[in-house]
Amino acid sequence: MSDLENRYLPDENEVTAKVIDGEAIIINLLTGVYYSMDGTGARVWEGIERGRSIDEISAAIASGYGIDPARVQADVHTLFRQLLDERMIRAVDAAAPVDAAAPVDAAPAAFSGSYQPPVLNVYRDMAEVLALDPPTPGVFDSLLKDPNA
Amino acid sequence: MTTRVLLWSPGFLGEIGGIEALARPMVQALHGNGFEFRVMATNTVLPEERTLSWNGVTVHSLPIYDALARKDLVAYAALRRRVREIEQDFDPHVVHVNHHHPGLVVHCDTMAGRRAAVVYTAHGWGFLTSEGSSHESIIGRLIRGADWLVGCAQSSVDAVCSLIPEMRDRSSLIRNAMPPPALQPAPLPWDPPLLLCIGRLVEQKGFDTAIDAMAMVDASVQLRIAGYGPDAERLAARIEQQRLGDRVHMLGGVAPEAVPALMNEATAVLMPSRGWEGLPMVAVEAALMARPLVASELPGLDEAFVPGQTGVAFPPGDAIALAQAIGYLLGRREEAEAMGQRARQRAMREFGWDAYIEAYGSLYERLARRESRVRSRESLSSR
Numbered sequence: 001m002s003d004l005e006n007r008y009l010p011d012e013n014e015v016t017a018k019v020i021d022g023e024a025i026i027i028n029l030l031t032g033v034y035y036s037m038d039g040t041g042a043r044v045w046e047g048i049e050r051g052r053s054i055d056e057i058s059a060a061i062a063s064g065y066g067i068d069p070a071r072v073q074a075d076v077h078t079l080f081r082q083l084l085d086e087r088m089i090r091a092v093d094a095a096a097p098v099d100a101a102a103p104v105d106a107a108p109a110a111f112s113g114s115y116q117p118p119v120l121n122v123y124r125d126m127a128e129v130l131a132l133d134p135p136t137p138g139v140f141d142s143l144l145k146d147p148n149a
Numbered sequence: 150m151t152t153r154v155l156l157w158s159p160g161f162l163g164e165i166g167g168i169e170a171l172a173r174p175m176v177q178a179l180h181g182n183g184f185e186f187r188v189m190a191t192n193t194v195l196p197e198e199r200t201l202s203w204n205g206v207t208v209h210s211l212p213i214y215d216a217l218a219r220k221d222l223v224a225y226a227a228l229r230r231r232v233r234e235i236e237q238d239f240d241p242h243v244v245h246v247n248h249h250h251p252g253l254v255v256h257c258d259t260m261a262g263r264r265a266a267v268v269y270t271a272h273g274w275g276f277l278t279s280e281g282s283s284h285e286s287i288i289g290r291l292i293r294g295a296d297w298l299v300g301c302a303q304s305s306v307d308a309v310c311s312l313i314p315e316m317r318d319r320s321s322l323i324r325n326a327m328p329p330p331a332l333q334p335a336p337l338p339w340d341p342p343l344l345l346c347i348g349r350l351v352e353q354k355g356f357d358t359a360i361d362a363m364a365m366v367d368a369s370v371q372l373r374i375a376g377y378g379p380d381a382e383r384l385a386a387r388i389e390q391q392r393l394g395d396r397v398h399m400l401g402g403v404a405p406e407a408v409p410a411l412m413n414e415a416t417a418v419l420m421p422s423r424g425w426e427g428l429p430m431v432a433v434e435a436a437l438m439a440r441p442l443v444a445s446e447l448p449g450l451d452e453a454f455v456p457g458q459t460g461v462a463f464p465p466g467d468a469i470a471l472a473q474a475i476g477y478l479l480g481r482r483e484e485a486e487a488m489g490q491r492a493r494q495r496a497m498r499e500f501g502w503d504a505y506i507e508a509y510g511s512l513y514e515r516l517a518r519r520e521s522r523v524r525s526r527e528s529l530s531s532r
Contacts, residue, residue: 016220017222021226021229023229025226034217034254036254121257121258121290123285123287124285125287125288129250129251129287130218
């Protein structure tokens, strides 16, 4: 089996993730590193959540944009390497059942806009910045009662 | 044209700290000069999003810090959506990011398609490690995404530009300033001598060094520590451990408007910071109240006072040296009083409020004009 046919899932021991409003937001639970992806990246993450292979995800995205699958496949493959390096996804047994109802495999409606390669935004300093300056409880209450004070 | 400015100021309503103490009068002054503001306050303890009116300025209280700290991605996504709505509705000419904070990940995530010019003000330099200034950091991305960098001190400008050299030709210095307090400085009290530490109770401020020094100075000397923060219990334990309960007093938080009167009761103000400082407002305020400063030798702080002229410097974290510096100052009453007077004269000259407001107003207008030209060109080309 080629690399492109391998299946992966989000590594839930490492990350928590949501795709909301077409954007994927992912936090590494152990390191606090924060990630985001919009557009194509978010579609790839949805595919991963459904246990789809690189090949399947690329084909669905290429179909949605009406472009050459080979072009998408190279970009998606690069993104998968990044996700593996960041330990955000883990390989699963190819024989494991996948979500057959997943819409990413069905011929999708045409995506709006032009195709943009997926970009993984990484914020490695999130935990550090959170630790720097936590909100100070107790002060807001008095100002809220009388904001002009 | 009214210039619309969206200001990211994490603790605008909720916190008592130098950056907030400066942001509030700045917004008030520029609002009075005809600028239209929206404020995004993200370090709030309120659990849900609220919109408040503060002196005619709309302030959005957005608990982004809380959502990120709890890793509540649904709450975070809802807040991010709200930020986009606010930006679309307000359509700012300028987005001003005042200091770094976790909520700015929203600003970074929503950069694509933003039409406003972005100003970032660096209040300090210690957070800028080579890793922290990389493309894979909130701080690195937001500084690189800014159209203009302002440093509150020369050390801040230099530190950012040394790590992110492309900012060199789009940066400037606007030193922190403060409106002169209405209260006139009182003579320094000597019976007994009273020292004052004021600031957030965090390790970086080095108030534990001041407590340790108190065990080594004359027993008549008193110390007050004013402020909130996570270090409160540790400092209280240190006071007890050093058996200084009758000489060192923790006052808790003090409202900004009460600070001048508190400083008037002090013989000297201590700033034993061991970490980075921007251009600390406590030092500026102490100078305006004609108090001599005893402070750590640190970049930023060294722009706020002149050792030997307006105060005494000592190596950060060195309690023995701090005790010696306190002893030096308190043993030279006339010199201490002269230092206080020189500090006030220097502060009125170097940290003038009108010049500060003028500098930010001019910067906003210059960037807004540029932004308007871009919008006009876009509008023409789309016809």
